[in-house]
Amino acid sequence: MxxxxxxxxxxxxxxxxxxxxxxxxxxPGSMWALAPFKGQEKALGKALEAAHGMAFPAVNRATGKAGSRAVWFGREMALLMGPEPDANLAEHAALTDQSDxxxxxxxxxxxxxxxxxxxxxxxxxxxxxxxxxxxxxxxxxxxxxxxxxxxxxxxxxxxxxxxxxxxxxxxxxxxxxxxxx
Amino acid sequence: MRITCPLCGERDRREFYYKGAALVRPAEGEDLDAWHQYVNLRENPAGPLDELWYHEMGCNSWLKVTRNTATHEILAVQLASEAGLGGQK
Structure with missing residues (x-):
């Protein structure tokens, strides 16, 4: 190979x-776009908090710290930088791998x-x-x-x-x- | 020229892409005249005009921007999704 x-x-x-x-x-490690499904913004915020210990970022804000960050990335979207997203997040949001x-x-x-x-x-x-x-x-x-x-x-x-x-x-x-x- | 995006705040014009007049889309089943009007006919006022702008370099929202075509003054900005222009909610 x-x-x-x-x-x-x-x-x-x-x-x-x-x-x-x-x-x-x-x-930054892996980078995944998190785009909450309609009406799932709060549920996604909770799941993100539980799994990765940071809030879903408000508009023009980033949460978390170096090595594990969530950066607001456009309308109704955040970029999770560092950890692989927990499987639970997929219930509330479309996850897209953008690492490369x-x-x-x-x-x-x-x-x-x-x-x-x-x-x-x-x-x-x-x-x-x-x-x-x-x-x-x-x-x-x-x-x-x-x-x-x-x-x-x-x-x-x-x-x-x-x-x-x-x-x-x-x-x-x-x-x-x-x-x- | 600067446009205040409802999400991002006041931004330079170069972050935006211009589409054209913001018209209310005819309802399903409207006659050909209504569609002809929507697709082809445009007002060309020297004054306030509702337009669609896309915040291409920012949050990727479509905006309904009321602009004075004579002075380029921006009079109002609103998310297109909340402007009642028709289409799917």
Whole structure:
């Protein structure tokens, strides 16, 4: 049998550090979209709480912690990142495996907001966009999910096929922000 | 131009995709005239117009947006699913 070698979306592209800002690839584990059936939102919330210890995220919010997160991912949808979804969740929601579909990176350091301000048309400054806040938006014309995971840290996701573009655009913005001194 | 999505909040126009006039879909069994009107005929006002916009880069909701075509002022935004445009509830 062929010996398959797993390759992460940003392999060979990251990590990169420019000035005080670092860009690294995240290995979030499995990623599943949870889309509650009609009228099952509350039941799904309870099942998620019981199985994985986190609430179903409200609009523009993420719950859980590093390694086991639920990120709001669009209308009536959340992305479970980390654990394999408990079988009970399938009674209340459509579950879709998206583990290999997304490139996930972490942008961290002083000035991370300034980098994203060049690429994302949403206000991500810390007094508006706090830890646990998330947005579905665009990043240089790519559909993206941006979540604040720390005081100076963001988790950024785009489709896997756009990983190289994502890294290129983020690097360019990091260089431009750093050059301003 | 910025549109306040009922879910995501105020967002830049570039996150949205434009469809066209938001018309009430004729009921099942309506005559050909009603369907002709729905499919082909459009008002072209220099003023407020109900339109469908899709929050493509955000929450993926269809929105009914009332926009002044002369000034681009956004007068009202509502989820299309709650706007009573017909089709399946």
């Amino acid at each position: 062929a010996d398959l070698i797993a390759k992460s979306p940003c392999e060979g592209l990251l990590p990169v550090t420019i000035g005080g800002i670092s860009l690294t690839e995240e290995q 579909a997304w490139a996930v990176v972490r942008l961290e350091g002083a000035g991370a907001e300034d980098v994203l301000a060049r690429l994302v048309p949403v206000d991500l400054r810390p007094h508006v966009f706090k830890r646990g806040h998330t947005v579905r938006t665009e990043l240089k014309h790519m559909m993206a999910s941006v979540t604040r995971t720390g005081p100076q840290a963001f988790q950024i996701m785009v489709f896997r096929s756009m990983a190289k573009t994502l890294v290129h655009d983020l690097k360019t913005a990091m260089e431009a922000v750093t050059a301003r001194g």
